[in-house]
Each structure stands twice: as structure tokens, then as C-alpha cells.
Amino acid sequence: MSTTLLLIQTLNGLQLGVLLFLIAAGLTLVFGVMDFINLAHGVQYMLGAYFLAAFAAATGSFALGLVLALGAALLCGVVLERLVLRHLYGRDHLDQVLATFGIILFLNEAVRALWGSAPLHVDIPEAMSGAVRLMPGLLYPFYRLVLIGAGLGVALLLYVLVAHTRIGMRVRAGASDAAMVSALGVNVGRLFTLVFGFGAMLAGFAGALAAPILSVEPGMGDNILILAFVVVVIGGIGSVRGAFVAALLVGLVDTLGRSFSTSLMRLAMDSSAAAQAGPALASMLVYVLMALVLAVRPRGLFPARAG
Amino acid sequence: MSLASCAAPPVLQLQGLVKHYGRLRVSDDVWLDVAPGEIHALIGPNGAGKTTLIGQIAGEILSDSGRILLGGVDVTGERPHRRVHRGLARSFQITRLIGGFSALENVALCAQALDGSSFRFLAPVRRDAGLNATAIAALVETGLAERADIPAGRLSHGEKRQLELAMALVASPKLMVLDEPMAGLGKAETQAMIAVLRRLAGQAAILLVEHDMHAVFALADRISVLVEGRIIASGPPDAIRADTAVRAAYLGEEA
Amino acid sequence: MSASARHSLLPLLIGAGFVLVPLITGGDVYAVNLAIRIMCLAIAAIGLDLILGYGRLVSFGHAAFFGAGAYAVGILSTHGFTSAPLLIGAAILAGAALALPIGAVSLRTRGVYFIMITLAFGQMLFFTATSLSAYGGDDGLSLPARATFLGTDPFGSPLSFHYVVLALLALVYLGGRVLVASRFGRVLRAGGEDERRVIAAGFPITAYRLVAFVIAGGIAGLAGGLYAEFTEFVSPAYLSWQRSGEFIVMVVLGGTGSLHGAVLGAAGVVLLEEWLAEFTEHWRLIFGPLLVLAALAGRDGLARLLGRGKP
Numbered sequence: 001m002s003t004t005l006l007l008i009q010t011l012n013g014l015q016l017g018v019l020l021f022l023i024a025a026g027l028t029l030v031f032g033v034m035d036f037i038n039l040a041h042g043v044q045y046m047l048g049a050y051f052l053a054a055f056a057a058a059t060g061s062f063a064l065g066l067v068l069a070l071g072a073a074l075l076c077g078v079v080l081e082r083l084v085l086r087h088l089y090g091r092d093h094l095d096q097v098l099a100t101f102g103i104i105l106f107l108n109e110a111v112r113a114l115w116g117s118a119p120l121h122v123d124i125p126e127a128m129s130g131a132v133r134l135m136p137g138l139l140y141p142f143y144r145l146v147l148i149g150a151g152l153g154v155a156l157l158l159y160v161l162v163a164h165t166r167i168g169m170r171v172r173a174g175a176s177d178a179a180m181v182s183a184l185g186v187n188v189g190r191l192f193t194l195v196f197g198f199g200a201m202l203a204g205f206a207g208a209l210a211a212p213i214l215s216v217e218p219g220m221g222d223n224i225l226i227l228a229f230v231v232v233v234i235g236g237i238g239s240v241r242g243a244f245v246a247a248l249l250v251g252l253v254d255t256l257g258r259s260f261s262t263s264l265m266r267l268a269m270d271s272s273a274a275a276q277a278g279p280a281l282a283s284m285l286v287y288v289l290m291a292l293v294l295a296v297r298p299r300g301l302f303p304a305r306a307g
Numbered sequence: 308m309s310l311a312s313c314a315a316p317p318v319l320q321l322q323g324l325v326k327h328y329g330r331l332r333v334s335d336d337v338w339l340d341v342a343p344g345e346i347h348a349l350i351g352p353n354g355a356g357k358t359t360l361i362g363q364i365a366g367e368i369l370s371d372s373g374r375i376l377l378g379g380v381d382v383t384g385e386r387p388h389r390r391v392h393r394g395l396a397r398s399f400q401i402t403r404l405i406g407g408f409s410a411l412e413n414v415a416l417c418a419q420a421l422d423g424s425s426f427r428f429l430a431p432v433r434r435d436a437g438l439n440a441t442a443i444a445a446l447v448e449t450g451l452a453e454r455a456d457i458p459a460g461r462l463s464h465g466e467k468r469q470l471e472l473a474m475a476l477v478a479s480p481k482l483m484v485l486d487e488p489m490a491g492l493g494k495a496e497t498q499a500m501i502a503v504l505r506r507l508a509g510q511a512a513i514l515l516v517e518h519d520m521h522a523v524f525a526l527a528d529r530i531s532v533l534v535e536g537r538i539i540a541s542g543p544p545d546a547i548r549a550d551t552a553v554r555a556a557y558l559g560e561e562a
Numbered sequence: 563m564s565a566s567a568r569h570s571l572l573p574l575l576i577g578a579g580f581v582l583v584p585l586i587t588g589g590d591v592y593a594v595n596l597a598i599r600i601m602c603l604a605i606a607a608i609g610l611d612l613i614l615g616y617g618r619l620v621s622f623g624h625a626a627f628f629g630a631g632a633y634a635v636g637i638l639s640t641h642g643f644t645s646a647p648l649l650i651g652a653a654i655l656a657g658a659a660l661a662l663p664i665g666a667v668s669l670r671t672r673g674v675y676f677i678m679i680t681l682a683f684g685q686m687l688f689f690t691a692t693s694l695s696a697y698g699g700d701d702g703l704s705l706p707a708r709a710t711f712l713g714t715d716p717f718g719s720p721l722s723f724h725y726v727v728l729a730l731l732a733l734v735y736l737g738g739r740v741l742v743a744s745r746f747g748r749v750l751r752a753g754g755e756d757e758r759r760v761i762a763a764g765f766p767i768t769a770y771r772l773v774a775f776v777i778a779g780g781i782a783g784l785a786g787g788l789y790a791e792f793t794e795f796v797s798p799a800y801l802s803w804q805r806s807g808e809f810i811v812m813v814v815l816g817g818t819g820s821l822h823g824a825v826l827g828a829a830g831v832v833l834l835e836e837w838l839a840e841f842t843e844h845w846r847l848i849f850g851p852l853l854v855l856a857a858l859a860g861r862d863g864l865a866r867l868l869g870r871g872k873p
Binding site: 031035037039084087088093094095096097098099101102103104105106107108109110112113222223226229230232233237275276279280282283284287288290291294295298299 | 614620622667670671673674675677678679681682683685686689690692693694695696803804807810811814818844845846847849850851852853854856857858860
């Protein structure tokens with residue numbers, strides 16, 4: 001395996017990690033602050049991608065499309081929260097699972113009914129097309145670098161927001177003790193709507209960023225949702241910092257595992273067996289990682305809740 | 308106390324127990340013995356660390372240092388369910404019952420834990436005559452026999468406290484740790500509970516955590532006073548009543 | 563009708579219904595096949611109800627064990643094995659054997675962690691199935707032949723398939739009832755209501771839950787094996803997390819903690835899907851909101867109407 005390939009795959013891993021973080025950040029706060037299991041978070045990611053595709057096509061501008069898509073994603077999150085989810089806080093997790101599962105079925109199908117089952121194509125914006133020479137012999141698509149940069153930028157913003165602002169303090173307090181925050185007279189209902197809408201917007205942002213490089217299709221949020229769950233579990237529920245570390249870890253392990261497992265397996269067995277075992281092993285890696293983390297730290301790497 | 312009970316090892320020994328939460332020492336070098344057959348009351352103001360100490364004794368909270376001995380056996384690292392098998396039974400400050408089970412079934416569940424393996428998959432447990440008889444006996448002792456078939460969730464508060472007691476008692480424990488059994492009880496119910504506990508005292512030692520001072524002084528053979536995680540005094544009721552440190556720290560009087 | 567009458571009468575009515583389907587419809591292949599599909603899924607739903615309904619553990623990886631059973635049958639069939647007891651036995655074993663390590667890790671956790679972890683492990687097995695390139699990978703695997711038993715062909719005709727599956731469903735249902743009412747079942751049920759209390763009573767609750775989890779996995783494996791025989795096809799879609807979600811929906815809509823409810827839930831979901839699909843290909847646009855409404859209204863609403871069972 002060449003150094004160039006390793007570098008490229010590391011960047012690809014970072015890119016997946018950044019997307020995962022954007023999804024997991026909202027998810028982990030919703031879990032932490034509201035003790036709410038939101039399966040419908042993955043469809044927010046999908047909606048972000050579709051909104052971008054639609055608005056970019058309608059306005060002819062990627063930037064404008066992105067702004068409109070973010071607004072629409074936020075609106076969707078708030079409407080969903082007000083209409084359905086807020087009635088399920090404090091209820092049995094099973095009710096939350098049932099309702100959000102129903103929302104997934106509905107939104108996936110709605111997207112299919114509106115845009116059809118075929119993947120949509122979104123162009124990479126002109127200004128960000130082409131590749132950048134990172135070092136001799138290493139060309140990397142500029143857009144993907146922008147994606148990684150944007151993701152890291154949002155992560156930094158989120159860190160400042162959560163760690164250094166009044167609202168962030170309330171969210172953190174809520175993640176460790178919601179009853180206490182409520183007792184202190186904070187309007188928990190509004191806080192929840194805010195956290196939820198913001199989380200939905202972040203997931204939508206991830207979807208919008210991913211739209212030009214991944215296929216935009218119904219159900220695209222389903223599998224990435226589960227990877228985001230893995231991130232949340234590894235990072236520790238309610239911890240944005242944990243989600244960040246775990247997202248990068250999962251992104252790298254998954255991407256590098258997929259590209260190198262077969263060659264690694266070849267060291268131990270003949271190539272046809274390796275060609276079989278490699279992909280199987282690669283697809284299991286992040287879950288094995290999760291199991292290992294749980295075996296050592298059942299509450300994740302950075303547990304937000306004490307006790 | 309008779310000579311015989313002095314010769315037997317204490318049913319419970321706490322030796323220098325410590326528990327920190329961050330920088331807060333919730334249990335701070337706690338030493339405590341409960342002798343066989345004794346009612347030993349543990350009192351202290353709110354936040355003194357009584358609930359944490361019970362958690363440590365029951366094994367739900369692992370201690371940072373120190374040792375816990377049940378009947379002379381070191382159980383410091385043992386899991387909660389193992390300690391039950393060594394003769395420890397507890398009740399909860401806020402009643403924890405299986406609301407959908409009848410009173411009888413709640414008690415039978417506890418009896419079942421000590422009656423061989425529960426990895427038995429065939430015989431219907433409701434018709435298990437042995438378990439039911441044991442459970443009924445415990446309900447009779449706590450005065451709840453007539454309510455045996457009522458779902459626990461529908462019992463009155465006082466009856467729930469009685470049921471908690473029956474669930475502890477049915478295990479024929481060497482030591483019962485009772486976390487505020489009088490909490491929320493009316494005057495008459497408290498009197499009834501005191502009578503029941505006094506009758507039970509012969510069967511098992513009791514570590515009684517209680518805020519009702521009337522009940523404590525009526526029942527206890529010895530009293531230990533926990534303040535800010537430390538035992539500041541331990542002795543017979545009269546001595547505790549007279550202890551100036553206790554009066555200052557706990558009863559709120561000027562020394 | 564009293565609760566106990568409903569509890570014994572309703573299961574009998576359901577059983578009689580399944581017995582009569584081929585007779586009433588004159589052996590109509592569509593109807594009988596629909597009934598077979600319902601019964602296969604109902605078996606899996608009963609397994610899930612043991613842990614979800616009685617143990618109150620929201621396992622979101624049930625389809626993985628269902629799929630494991632299906633793949634056990636599929637893989638053994640491609641290697642020329644046709645003995646029905648062997649194939650079905652292997653299906654049960656596959657489901658149970660996977661449930662053991664997955665349960666052992668997952669049961670260390672609680673609440674939303676448990677949901678996410680079972681979901682993640684289910685997904686891991688899904689991807690494992692897609693990477694089984696020797697056995698069809700993404701595309702799945704067709705069974706070369708159906709299983710035989712002592713020279714007979716139990717799965718050969720829809721009619722005999724129907725009654726074989728019905729017999730197994732009855733067996734699993736009755737076995738489940740016995741289990742729930744046993745000493746073991748009491749500990750499992752009590753743990754579902756108050757875990758701390760059960761530990762304080764002296765039970766290592768995780769061990770009981772793990773056994774229940776493995777039994778549920780074995781039952782799901784059985785169901786998956788039968789389903790593979792039914793469709794003569796196995797694919798990764800059998801292990802998808804959407805299918806796990808469907809199993810949960812079946813158990814919940816039928817009423818958690820009543821095994822015949824799981825059967826009714828399976829029938830309800832399958833029939834509703836079939837019925838809605840007649841109006842529109844986008845039937846999920848109706849089905850999804852129905853689930854949301856059911857959750858908002860209190861998910862036991864339907865169950866209360868049908869008579870919620872007690873062991």
C-alpha cells in the first residue's frame with residue numbers, strides 16, 4: 001500500500017468522520033438533553049440533501065441553495081418537534097421508537113413520491129470543482145477538502161457555542177440533569193425545540209454537503225443514522241466532544257478498514273480467501289470497535305452524565 | 308445484650324468505608340458494627356450520607372476503600388445479589404415493588420431467589436405451593452395476609468411499606484437494612500410498624516435508617532449518628548440523647 | 563368477557579382462524595401464502611415479545627437473528643443438505659448462537675444505549691451478509707431445493723407448508739406461555755418492571771435476560787429458517803434494520819406482553835400493508851403516520867381493545 005493511497009484514504013476517512021459528526025452532534029444532544037431516541041434523525045440528513053438538490057436547481061446557485069436548504073431543514077426539525085416529538089418526551093422509549101420509525105417510513109416514501117426512486121445528481125459548484133495538488137503525485141478533489149474544512153469549522157463553532165455561551169451552558173446542564181435545569185426555571189420546552197431544530201439543521205447541513213459527492217436517493221439517511229448511533233455510543237451520550245472524537249475515529253476506521261483489509265488479510269491467507277474475508281471484516285470493524293469500547297467503558301469515552 | 312450474642316461475630320462490620328464523589332467525601336472513614344439480634348439505628352441530618360452508606364452495604368455503590376463484612380465474611384467486592392445470599396436483605400426509602408404483581412407474588416419472588424435455581428422454565432410458578440406458603444407466612448408476620456391477592460400497585464402507602472418489609476423478611480436474613488420504613492406513615496401506621504419491627508427483632512438484626520426519632524428511641528438497642536459522612540457518636544439511646552456533640556451537630560442545639 | 567376468558571378464548575380463536583384459512587378459501591394459493599407469511603413473522607414476533615414485552619428491553623436487532631436462521635437454511639441447502647430437521651435445527655442454533663455474544667455485550671447497557679447497540683449489531687450482521695460473496699452477496703441466494711423429511715415433502719405444497727408452520731407456531735406460542743409463567747419467567751417479568759428491586763431480591767438479572775435474549779434469538783432463527791423455505795430465497799434484506807423495526811411494530815401494535823398479541827400484530831401489519839398497497843404504491847405514506855398516531859395515542863390502545871393477556 002502506497003503512502004499516497006494511505007493519505008487519500010485518510011482524507012476520505014476524515015470526510016466521513018466530519019459528516020458523521022454533523023449528524024451525531026444533534027443526535028447526542030437530543031439523547032442527552034431529552035433522553036429521547038430519535039430514529040428520524042437520519043431522514044433529516046436525507047432531507048438536507050434533497051432540499052439542496054431542489055433549491056440549487058431552482059435558483060441555479062449552490063450557495064443560495066445551501067442557505068435555503070439549511071432554513072428548510074431547520075423548519076422541518078422545528079415542525080416535527082412541535083407536531084409530534086414533544087408529546088413523547090418522558091414517555092417510554094418504545095413509544096419514541098414507534099413514532100420516529102413511522103416518521104422514517106413516511107418521509108422516505110414522501111421523498112420517493114415527490115422525486116422518484118432514481119438518485120438525483122447535484123453538480124459540484126464551479127468554484128470548488130477541480131483538484132488540489134497536496135504533494136507530488138497526490139491530487140485531491142477541492143470540494144472534498146472544502147467539505148472537511150466546513151465540517152471542522154462547524155465543529156469549532158459548536159464547541160464555542162456549547163462551552164462558552166449561556167445557552168450552551170443550559171444545554172450542557174440539561175444533558176447532565178434535565179430536571180435540575182427545569183427546576184432552575186429555564187423554559188425547557190423552548191430549549192428542547194431549539195436543540196432539536198439545531199440538531200436537525202446540522203444533519204441537514206451534512207446531507208447538503210454530501211449531496212454533490214454521494215447519490216441523493218430515498219433511504220440514504222438510514223444507514224448513516226446507524227453509524228451515527230455507533231458514534232454516539234462510543235463518544236458517550238450527551239457529549240459533543242465525545243461525538244467529535246468518536247466520529248473521526250469511526251470515519252477513519254471504516255474507510256481505512258475497507259480499503260486495506262483485503263491486502264492485510266492477504267498476509268494471513270491466500271488471495272481468494274482474503275478477497276472474501278477482507279470486505280466482511282471491513283464492514284464489521286466499526287461495530288467491533290464499538291463492542292470493545294463498551295466492554296471497557298460501558299458509558300462511552302466521554303460520559304456526560306455523572307454516576 | 309446476652310453473653311452469647313456478644314461472642315458471635317457481628318452480622319455486619321463496616322471498617323473504614325470511604326466513598327468520594329469528585330472532591331466530596333460522602334462516606335468518610337465509617338466504622339460500624341451490628342450485633343446479632345440487635346436493632347441498630349443510623350440517624351443523621353439530610354445529606355449526611357445515609358443513603359450512600361446503604362448503597363455501599365447493599366453493593367450497589369462500590370466503596371473507594373475500607374471493608375464490609377457480613378457475618379465475618381469479607382463481601383467488599385461482591386455484587387449486590389451475592390450479598391442477598393449471604394443473609395442481607397434491604398428495603399428501599401421509596402418503595403420499589405413490582406406493581407403488576409400481587410402482594411403475594413412480590414414476596415414469593417423474593418422467596419424464590421433463595422430457593423434453589425430460578426433457571427426453571429416449565430412448572431407454573433404461581434402454583435408453587437412451597438413458595439406461596441413461605442410468602443404467606445411473611446405476609447402474616449407483617450399483617451398483610453388479607454391483602455395477598457391485591458396487585459402491589461393498588462395497595463395503600465402504608466401497606467406498601469409493610470409489603471417491603473415482608474419482602475425483606477421472607478429471605479430469613481441475618482441482617483435487614485431498612486431505609487426509612489416509617490417515611491410517609493401516619494401515626495397509627497407508625498405505631499403498627501414499630502410493633503412489627505419489635506417482634507421481628509428476635510429473628511434478624513436490623514440496621515434501621517430513620518428520621519422518626521420517636522420510632523428510633525422506641526426501637527433501637529444502639530444508635531449511631533452520621534454527620535457529613537462520619538460517625539460522630541455511637542452508643543445506647545440514653546447516651547446518644549445526652550451526647551453534647553450529637554445535640555450540637557444533629558439536634559441543632561448549642562453545645 | 564373477563565380478562566381470563568379473553569386470555570384463553572382469543573388464542574383459541576386465532577388458532578382456529580389459521581386452521582380454517584385453507585378450508586374457507588378453498589386452498590387459494592394467495593390466501594394460504596399470505597397466512598404462511600404471517601405465521602412465520604408471528605413466530606419471530608413471539609420471540610421478540612419475550613424480551614421486549616416481558617423483559618421490557620427494546621431490542622432493535624431482532625431481524626439479524628431472523629436472517630441468521632434464513633442464511634443457515636440457505637447456505638446448508640446450497641451445500642446439498644435437505645433434511646428438514648437438520649436445516650430447521652441449524653436455523654434455531656444460528657439465531658441463538660449469534661444472540662449469545664450480542665446479548666452479552668448489549669445487556670451491559672440500558673435504555674437508549676441498549677436500543678442503539680442492538681441496532682448497530684444488527685447492522686453489522688446485515689453488512690456481513692452483503693459481503694458473503696460466495697453466497698450471493700447483495701443479491702442474495704436462491705435455495706436449490708426445499709427441505710424434505712423422511713422421504714416426504716413437508717414444504718412442497720402451500721397446504722402442507724401451512725399446517726407445518728401452524729404446528730410450529732402453536733408450539734412456540736405454548737412454549738412461550740409456559741416459559742413466561744415459570745420461575746424463570748417471573749424473574750424476567752419482574753426485571754422488566756423494576757430491575758433494582760429484582761437485584762435486591764437476590765437475582766443476577768443480567769444472566770436471566772441473557773438467557774431470554776438467546777431464546778428469543780433461537781425463535782427468530784426458527785422463523786427465519788421457515789421463511790427461507792417459504793420464499794426459497796435468502797437475502798441481506800432479511801436482516802435489515804427496517805425489518806427489525808417491523809417486528810417491533812408487530813409486537814407493540816398487538817400489545818406488548820401478550821404472546822397472542824404478537825401473532826395478532828403480525829397479522830395486522832401484514833394485512834394492513836397488503837390492503838394499503840392495493841390503493842397506492844406509496845402505502846407507507848399512510849402506514850407511517852398510523853404508527854405515529856398509535857404512539858401518540860398510547861400504544862396499548864389497540865391491545866386493550868383486543869384484550870390484554872396476563873400469564
